[in-house]
Amino acid sequence: MKAVAALLAVVLGSVTPPAAAADVPDIPLPRGSRADGDRHASALAFRATVDWYAKRWRERGIPVRTVGPYTARGVDIVRFVREDAAGPWSAVHVYRQAGKTWIFFVRRPTLDAGRPTE
Numbered sequence: 317m318k319a320v321a322a323l324l325a326v327v328l329g330s331v332t333p334p335a336a337a338a339d340v341p342d343i344p345l346p347r348g349s350r351a352d353g354d355r356h357a358s359a360l361a362f363r364a365t366v367d368w369y370a371k372r373w374r375e376r377g378i379p380v381r382t383v384g385p386y387t388a389r390g391v392d393i394v395r396f397v398r399e400d401a402a403g404p405w406s407a408v409h410v411y412r413q414a415g416k417t418w419i420f421f422v423r424r425p426t427l428d429a430g431r432p433t434e
Contacts, residue, residue, distance in 0.1 A: 343405055343408060343421055344372050345358075345419065346358055346359050346360045346364075346365060346368050347359060349419065352418075354420070355418050355419060355420045356418065356419040356420075357416060357417070357418060357419075358410070358417040358418065358419050360417065361417060362392055362410065362411075362412040362417045365410050365417050365419065366385070366394045366410050369396055369408060369410060370382065370396075373396065378398065378400075378403070379398070379399040379400050380396040380397060380398055380399060380408075381396075381397045381399055382394065382395070382396055382397075383395040383396075383397060390413075391411055391412065391413050392411060392412040393409065393410070393411045394409070394410045394411070395407055395408075395409050395410075396408045396409075396410075398424075401424075403424065404423060404424055405421055405422060405423060405424055406422050406423070406424040406425070407421075407422040408420070408421055408422070409421075409422070
């Protein structure tokens with residue numbers, strides 16, 4: 317299980333910490349989805365979740381680049397990478413692992429992250 321989590325961190329290519337939905341207010345979740353640590357268990361199947369997000373981005377006029385779907389070591393992945401600098405998130409990852417669909421948010425890095433405050 318730890319190997320799969322490490323694989324996902326590498327595959328997803330995220331260098332910024334994940335964000336909980338409460339930390340990123342403009343990211344919608346499919347009805348019935350629930351938080352599970354730094355990710356969310358989707359109430360929908362994998363393809364339905366991907367389609368649900370693609371529709372939401374179109375409706376909101378949010379420019380995203382869709383990467384995937386692709387499979388890496390048995391994990392199906394689709395990434396929605398935000399193409400503008402607006403908003404507090406830079407990507408939403410939808411992945412299916414062991415038959416369960418997960419949603420993972422990537423917070424947009426801030427310019428002063430890691431700098432000491434004055």
